[in-house]
Amino acid sequence: MSPPAALLCTALLAGFWAIERKAFLQAMLSRPVVVGTCLGLVWGMPWLGLAIGSVVELFFLGAVNIGASLPGNELWACLTALSFAAGLSTSSGDVGAPLTGPATLVLALAVGMPMSLVGRHFDEVQECLNVRIGERAAADLMHGKLDTAVRLGIVGFRLSATLAVAASLLFWGVGWGAGKLVASLDLALSLSAQTLAALERGFGFAALGMGLAATAVALATLNDARRSLLIALLAALICLALWSVLNLNVAGSGQGSAP
Amino acid sequence: MSQRPTPQPAKESTPHLPRLLLLRVFVRTFWLQVAWNPTGMQNLGMVHALWPALEALYPDPAERRQAVERHVTAFNTHPYLAAAIIGGVLHHEARIARGQEPPERATAFKAFLMGPLAALGDGFFWCSLRPAFGALAVLLTFAIGLWSVPVALLAYNAIHLWVRARLFLAGLREGDAVLDEIARWRFSERRLPLRCLSAACLGASGMLLCLCAPKIGARLSGITASSAAAFTRLDWSAVWPWLLGALILQVTVVFLERRHLNPYVLLLGAALLAFGAGALG
Structure with missing residues (x-):
């Protein structure tokens, strides 16, 4: 898909997800793992999208909007991270090792995760605006304008959708600019091969560290953390045992290959 | 505090509304939180969902206005389980329109159910089912890659939409007796296995991430x-x-x-x- 077409798709999807998240259906379509995969497919980097979406999904797994508590906006985190990654990949092209794969993932998450707090702030603004809409609707009801009052309800989430679209486009631009900047520095030529290898290894480890930290945050935020930890440890050991048995069998039959 | 409304006999009180109209109301329940605000919460969404039925039940504008005013008061519950309340409110409104019960029955029904259903839905869907499917989607990534997302979505929404549709119909047919249908789903008892599933998926995901x-x-x-x-x-x-x-x-x-x-x-x-x-x- 060409960048303008992909940008249009991103904007349309961002608007839809912002409404689906709370105002319409709530069928998990706007969860990070779905958003990441869809945007990854749109931008031709499905695995990176899935990886970013999975980390954000795990990080916000236990965050629930109950009563007055308003957690960080996971959609904003995922949208901005993915848009940033897409912009970076589009502009940096074949810049070289420092900005491929794990490096893009780490940078995108570092940029996108704090944006969930900005998204939360806009959620609060949206709710305050909805109070005014409610008051106007009640006044219309008192004057017998039933149709108007009912229609006012539907426009409730305009702001969320508009801001999500704006944020995704803005962060694509930021990523694109960052990619151009890095490309102009020509890191592949200015840094030694040893430094490039160390950077690549460092970003690989950082991506793994983020994934593991997000899993741990998810475990800590589940109800009854002590029991959850025990079950998780047991499941991890079973997984290791299965891995060991299955791979030994594969090796034994002479068909050993990467998992 | 609201008192539990006396259950009505189910068969003789089933409202006669066109199926297409009921489908419109059901689809509009998806928009329940469209104008969520801290004062009225889901009140405008509630009126929006009920609107097609109120138009049909109350041809007289003055009566319709009174019916709308009954439902524009503060209302908040779990968006999925709200289907049971909206179905039940339709049941009561149909009887009110026929003069078979006083208007207070519909408001008492809403007030009685919204709190308990909010707690039940938050505990089951938001704190148990959604984390379980999020964790499962991530774990399945290691086995089936990108297909994990549609698989998890299908599984989650099969449950979610089935619960919504069943409870909407149960509320519509049985009115106050929808409580029995909700009790049959045993939401509270099913939370623990789902939380254990979430923890197991997270443990396995962490291990596979390393390997x-x-x-x-x-x-x-x-x-x-x-x-x-x-x-x-x-x-x-x-x-x-x-x-x-x-x-x-x-x-x-x-x-x-x-x-x-x-x-x-x-x-x-x-x-x-x-x-x-x-x-x-």
């Missing part, structure tokens, strides 16, 4: 990972430092998160620490 790290890195960057073969064979001398490091990192993050340290700081701190270890090691 598949070289392969994931290779897939993300298109670079062949030299260490992938050592992990496939489960060469302990290559694998154990990873597993130990991962365990220490995860236990530390859980411990600090339980001590209310900012999770964003933990995530970025873990990334920095791992970057340093990778770049220097």
Whole structure:
């Protein structure tokens, strides 16, 4: 898909997800793992999208909007991270090792995760605006304008959708600019091969560290953390045992290959 | 505090509304939170959902206005389980329109059910089912890759939409007796197995993330990972430092998160620490 077409798709999807998240259906379509995969497919980097979406999904797994508590906006985190990654990949092209794969993932998450707090702030603004809409609707009801009052309800989430679209486009631009900047520095030529290898290894480890930290945050935020930890440890050991048995069998039959 | 309304006999009180109209109301329940606000909460969404039925039940504008005013008061419950309340309100409104019961019955029904259903729905859907499917989607990624997302979505929404449709119809047919249908779903008892499933998926995901790290890195960057073969064979001398490091990192993050340290700081701190270890090691 060409960048303008992909940008249009991103904007349309961002608007839809912002409404689906709370105002319409709530069928998990706007969860990070779905958003990441869809945007990854749109931008031709499905695995990176899935990886970013999975980390954000795990990080916000236990965050629930109950009563007055308003957690960080996971959609904003995922949208901005993915848009940033897409912009970076589009502009940096074949810049070289420092900005491929794990490096893009780490940078995108570092940029996108704090944006969930900005998204939360806009959620609060949206709710305050909805109070005014409610008051106007009640006044219309008192004057017998039933149709108007009912229609006012539907426009409730305009702001969320508009801001999500704006944020995704803005962060694509930021990523694109960052990619151009890095490309102009020509890191592949200015840094030694040893430094490039160390950077690549460092970003690989950082991506793994983020994934593991997000899993741990998810475990800590589940109800009854002590029991959850025990079950998780047991499941991890079973997984290791299965891995060991299955791979030994594969090796034994002479068909050993990467998992 | 609201008193529990007296259940009505089910068969003789079933409202006669066209199926297409009922479908319109059901679809509009998806928009329940469209104008959620701190004062009226889901009140405008409620009126929006009921509107087609109120138009049909009350041709007289004055009566319709009174009916709308009954439902524009503050209302808040779980958006999925609200289908039971909206179905039940339709049941009562149909009877009110026929003069078979006083208007207070509909408001009492709403007031009685919205609190308990909010608690039940939050505990089951938001705190148990959604995390379980999120964790399952991530775990399935290791087995079926990108297909994990549609599989998890289909499984989640099969349950979600089935519950909504069943409860809407139960409320419509049985009115106050919808409580029995809700009790049959045993939402409270089903929370624990789902939470255990979430924890197990997270544990397995953490382990697979460590074991598949070289392969994931290779897939993300298109670079062949030299260490992938050592992990496939489960060469302990290559694998154990990873597993130990991962365990220490995860236990530390859980411990600090339980001590209310900012999770964003933990995530970025873990990334920095791992970057340093990778770049220097």
